[in-house]
Amino acid sequence: MAKSTMSRHLAVLKQMDIIKDEGKLTLTDHGKELAKRYEEESVLLQKWFGQYLPECSEQDKHDSAQNMVVALTPDFKAKMLEKIADMVQKNSMYDQIDSRGTLEFKDIVEYMVPGDYPVAFVIQKTEQSKDDSPFSMADRGFEHPAVLNVSQDGTGVLTLKPVTIERRNLMEKIFYSGKLMKLEYETKSDVFVPAEGEDGRYEIPADALQYTYHKEERQMIGSVKLKMYALLANKQLHVRTAALSILMHGFW
Template sequence: MIESDLYHYFASIGINEQQQRQAVTGVFDTADIDTIQKLCQKEKMHLRYESIGKNESKEITKLTYEQLCNSLKKGIYQVAFSIYRQGKDWKSLSMADQGFEKPAYLHLKGDKNYLELAAREMKAMTKGGAMLSGHIQTVKCRSSKDVLTDFPIQDKKIQIPFEDFEFEQLSETEITGQIQLFMTSSVGKKRMPESMATLILKI
């Protein structure tokens, strides 16, 4: 499975078939399995993000919050997520992706369903080579109903209502949720007091 994911990864970045075997062998010889899995997972998230909203794909269908909740059992689930920049760099991960612990936790209680994110310290390198560190300070979310809401960070955690996400089914086994975030951080505050990004959740 990991080997096929690697072939898919190298094909996606333009490596021809003849060179793919050499590239895959080289990765297995020089990297551990955990690193390879992370590499493949990152590429899958990028490809998934690029496909969201492209309705020409017959596999992608919109799901309502009610439809999704009816198919999920109550409980607490670990879920993967990534936070992407918006604008011309929308295919790149936002610095805020480093600002939260992974995985996140999806709480489904019936009367209250929410995604819980745990904030952590993040670091960034300036163009001059200086290392900056800090943390996410404020978070606003634009819901699927186009309502902008402030969410407080309490005990380094933030709870985003599950119903505020927009959901899409990419295939029989892949469902994603997405929500627009507006955040400030203590890293480079003078240069970017508030940044906009999109959180993509894999359910």
């Protein structure tokens, strides 16, 4: 590089308050902050390259990251790095939880932002029945999806809203309708306790469920056993157990 070109570059850096000349060239406070930020951004990009381009050499990842942090416009870079940081964090999470087997809610809540998460769910029979369907009638007895609320203190609650089920008797050509009267969930102590909530909803503590993670699908599944009470068409109390599974996919 020609001396005149170098002088012009140094003059620009001085005007930007990045370097100062006090007998020797040194970074200003602003320059030090900028260098620190660039280094942090470069490290983040190198982690991202490592997760998605493992075949690239460390030198290639380093050089490419260094070029990107100085070449991109600040606004675009900020938006891009925000998404990349989320991807890097989640990929690290996937690797960590994939090796733990059965998980508790406390194992996964640290990776979740407080708020409401809509979750798909299915309720399946745990007892033999006359029909061939593996699904419990209760699967249609709740509004879909359920809602998993994660609080600031790291606790969670799964909320189910019951709905009226209608069923037609083809022989008598009439409709029967009914609604769940009571719901209980099985605790880690193997006892069933009432799921209580507000406005007719049922609430199950998130730590009552056991979780398993499938890395290939990036699918978290939480399960708990339920006991349900409802009146049959003949007005007799019907009590059945079933397995509730929630599917947590979109936010993993």
